[in-house]
Amino acid sequence: MSANAHPQTIGVLLAGGLARRMGGGDKPLREIGGRSILARVIERMRPQCGALILNANGDPQRFGFTGLPVVADDIPDFAGPLAGILAALDHVAAQHPEIAYVASVAADTPFLPRDYVSRLHAAREAAGVPLACAESDGRTHPVNGLWSVALRADLRHALVVEDMRKIDRWTARHGVAHAAWPVTPVDPFFNANSPEDIDEAEALIARHGEI
Numbered sequence: 001m002s003a004n005a006h007p008q009t010i011g012v013l014l015a016g017g018l019a020r021r022m023g024g025g026d027k028p029l030r031e032i033g034g035r036s037i038l039a040r041v042i043e044r045m046r047p048q049c050g051a052l053i054l055n056a057n058g059d060p061q062r063f064g065f066t067g068l069p070v071v072a073d074d075i076p077d078f079a080g081p082l083a084g085i086l087a088a089l090d091h092v093a094a095q096h097p098e099i100a101y102v103a104s105v106a107a108d109t110p111f112l113p114r115d116y117v118s119r120l121h122a123a124r125e126a127a128g129v130p131l132a133c134a135e136s137d138g139r140t141h142p143v144n145g146l147w148s149v150a151l152r153a154d155l156r157h158a159l160v161v162e163d164m165r166k167i168d169r170w171t172a173r174h175g176v177a178h179a180a181w182p183v184t185p186v187d188p189f190f191n192a193n194s195p196e197d198i199d200e201a202e203a204l205i206a207r208h209g210e211i
């Protein structure tokens with residue numbers, strides 16, 4: 001087993017958004033370097049977690065080829081990534097009650113670090129808090145983080161009763177650690193939001209090889 005394996009953590013790939021900047025459709029199914037972004041994210045996350053699930057809305061069949069369980073938001077009207085994280089926490093509590101943590105990653109992040117989950121756990125443990133969030137280039141990446149399953153009732157309350165949408169606002173309430181990654185040769189949290197970003201990712205692979 002790799003040093004970066006966390007069998008007691010379940011990974012969720014977040015693919016539940018509307019992808020307006022990409023012109024709609026599923027960003028993670030776009031290809032770079034001849035492979036879908038989703039296949040790249042799965043390949044990087046799988047060795048780091050005990051199991052993976054996918055958060056997506058609409059017809060789950062389009063992701064059937066991955067073999068991953070697909071969980072949909074149950075908060076209506078595309079309430080944002082927190083709704084996808086809540087769907088993952090609820091799924092894990094129901095199906096894997098022994099699991100205490102979920103690691104989330106935007107499914108449009110093709111260069112995700114291979115030590116992602118272990119460094120989030122280390123930061124969280126060092127700070128003694130229930131949440132951790134990734135950082136690079138002086139910016140936080142709130143959708144990429146580690147979430148305590150035990151906080152799911154509070155998250156539901158925040159979304160449904162308080163109408164909370166900003167991730168940082170909710171995490172600050174419980175305590176969140178930050179883990180920072182270097183940005184060479186590329187920012188590992190580069191994400192492909194637009195057709196121009198797909199071109200940029202192709203250029204990065206052409207320049208650096210498979211990163």
Ligand SMILES: Nc1nc2c(ncn2[C@@H]2O[C@H](COP(=O)(O)OP(=O)(O)OP(=O)(O)O)[C@@H](O)[C@H]2O)c(=O)[nH]1
Binds near residue numbers: 016056080084107
């Ligand atoms: N479950 C869920 N995930 C979301 C929602 N909105 C965004 N996300 C996810 O959150 C991450 C960051 O989303 P963005 O890139 O900001 O939003 P997007 O909808 O994917 O794209 P844009 O419409 O171009 O902003 C991605 O992994 C999205 O799939 C939502 O309403 N529900």
